[in-house]
Amino acid sequence: MNVPFANLPLNYTLHRQEYDEAVQKVMSHAQFILGPEVTSFEGNWARFCNTSHAVGVGSGTDALQLILRGLDIGPGDEVITVANTFIATAEAISYTGAKPVLVDCDLNTHLIDPQAVEAAITLRTKAILPVHLYGQPADMDTLSTIAERHGLALVEDAAQAHAATLADGRRCGSLGIAAGFSFYPGKNLGAFGDGGAVTSSNEALVARIRLLRNWGSVVKYHHEVQGYNSRLDTLQAAVLDVKLRHLERWTNLRRAAVASYRSQLHDCPALVLPAEASWTGVHAYHLLVIRLTDHDRDLVARQLGAQGIQTVVHYPVPIHLQKAYAELGQPRGSLPNAEKAAESILSLPLFPEITEEQITHVCTQLRQVLSRSPQART
Ligand SMILES: *Cc1c(COP(=O)(O)O)cnc(C)c1O
Numbered sequence: 001m002n003v004p005f006a007n008l009p010l011n012y013t014l015h016r017q018e019y020d021e022a023v024q025k026v027m028s029h030a031q032f033i034l035g036p037e038v039t040s041f042e043g044n045w046a047r048f049c050n051t052s053h054a055v056g057v058g059s060g061t062d063a064l065q066l067i068l069r070g071l072d073i074g075p076g077d078e079v080i081t082v083a084n085t086f087i088a089t090a091e092a093i094s095y096t097g098a099k100p101v102l103v104d105c106d107l108n109t110h111l112i113d114p115q116a117v118e119a120a121i122t123l124r125t126k127a128i129l130p131v132h133l134y135g136q137p138a139d140m141d142t143l144s145t146i147a148e149r150h151g152l153a154l155v156e157d158a159a160q161a162h163a164a165t166l167a168d169g170r171r172c173g174s175l176g177i178a179a180g181f182s183f184y185p186g187k188n189l190g191a192f193g194d195g196g197a198v199t200s201s202n203e204a205l206v207a208r209i210r211l212l213r214n215w216g217s218v219v220k221y222h223h224e225v226q227g228y229n230s231r232l233d234t235l236q237a238a239v240l241d242v243k244l245r246h247l248e249r250w251t252n253l254r255r256a257a258v259a260s261y262r263s264q265l266h267d268c269p270a271l272v273l274p275a276e277a278s279w280t281g282v283h284a285y286h287l288l289v290i291r292l293t294d295h296d297r298d299l300v301a302r303q304l305g306a307q308g309i310q311t312v313v314h315y316p317v318p319i320h321l322q323k324a325y326a327e328l329g330q331p332r333g334s335l336p337n338a339e340k341a342a343e344s345i346l347s348l349p350l351f352p353e354i355t356e357e358q359i360t361h362v363c364t365q366l367r368q369v370l371s372r373s374p375q376a377r378t
Helices: 008-014 016-029 036-049 060-070 087-095 114-120 140-150 203-212 234-244 247-265 297-306 323-328 336-344 356-371
Strands: 053-057 078-082 099-103 125-128 153-157 178-182 196-200 288-292 345-348
Touching: 008 016, 016 036, 016 234, 036 053, 036 196, 036 234, 053 060, 053 203, 060 087, 060 153, 060 178, 060 196, 060 203, 078 087, 087 099, 099 114, 099 323, 114 140, 125 140, 140 153, 196 203, 247 288, 247 356, 288 336, 297 345, 297 356, 336 345
Parallel strands: 078 099, 078 125, 125 153, 153 178
Antiparallel strands: 053 196, 178 196, 288 345
C-alpha cells in the first residue's frame, strides 16, 4: 500500500467543479491583480481570524517581512525568533536589515521557550516573532506579558496555524499586533501557487502594509513610500475562498486522523507523540511530528519508504546551523533542544483525505521498524 505524505491531486479531484468555476470566473473578468476576489477573500479571512483586517500578499515570507517593515524595524534592530523553524521566518527578519536572534524551543512542544526569549532581550530588541509550529499556538499569554513588560511588538508567524486556537477560543492570527499567514500549496489553507496574508486589527499598521505591498501607492502612479510588488493574485484569492469554506471540516479531519494515529501508537516504545500544550485549544496539525528516542531517524525513514510510506523531516537543520546563517556565529551545542529535535523528529503522512487503512498501514510498519533493535547511526 502506498501512503503519500500529502495528496493535493486528490483534493483537486474531489472539488474540481468548485475550483474550476472559481478560476474560470476570474479568467473571464480578467482583473488578475487586486480583483474583486482578493477583496472578498480578505474580508472572509479577517472574519475567520477574528481580526478587523486581512491584507493579501505574495507569500507568507512577504507577509512577515511587510509586517516588520510596517513596524519600522530595520538595520540595528533585533527580532527574537526560534531556531527550529522554516528558514523564511529568519529571512523575513534579515530582509529588513534587522538581526534575527535565535532562541531554543521547549523539547516537549517544540515551541519557542518564553524564558529563553526573555533572556535574549537587549536594548536593540524591537519584536518577538514566535512560530505556531506544526499548527500549534506558541505560549502567547506568557509571550504577551514579556512583550508588554519590555515594550516590544509581538508578531505571529502563523504560516502553519490556519484555524488553530488558544484554549480560550481565540484564533491564531489575532494574538499579536499582526500575523503572517502562508498559502503555499502544502499549507492547511493552500493556494494553487504562492500566496500569503497579514491579519491585524491595528488600523495604522494595516494601512502601511497595504501601501507597502503595492509599490507604496494608493492612487495609481503616486507613491507615498518605496514599497514592493507583493499582492495576492486574484486567481489565488478565488481558490482560497473556495477552500476556506472547507477549512474547518478539513481541520477536523486532520485532528481525527491524528487521534487514530495516537490510539495506534500510544504504547509504542521508542517514539514520542506530539504533546498538546495546556494553552492549546485547537491544534491545527499542519504536521504530525513524532520524535524517535532510540533509533536512527534517517534509517527509519528509509525503511518506511521501502514500504511505500512517505515521510519528511521538518526541519533537519536548525537555522543557527544553516550555512546561510553562518554570519550569526552561533555554534553547535548553543541551542540543545532545537538541535536534538532536528536529529530525532519525523513527520508522518497527514492530509484531510487520508484513510483509516493508510493510517493503520503506517502504524503497523512503524511499530515493526521500531521493534527491531536500534542500529548505530549511519
Ligand atoms: C511556509 C512557512 C513560511 C513561508 O511561507 P511562504 O508562503 O512559503 O513564503 C514562513 N514560516 C513558516 C513557519 C512556514 O512554515
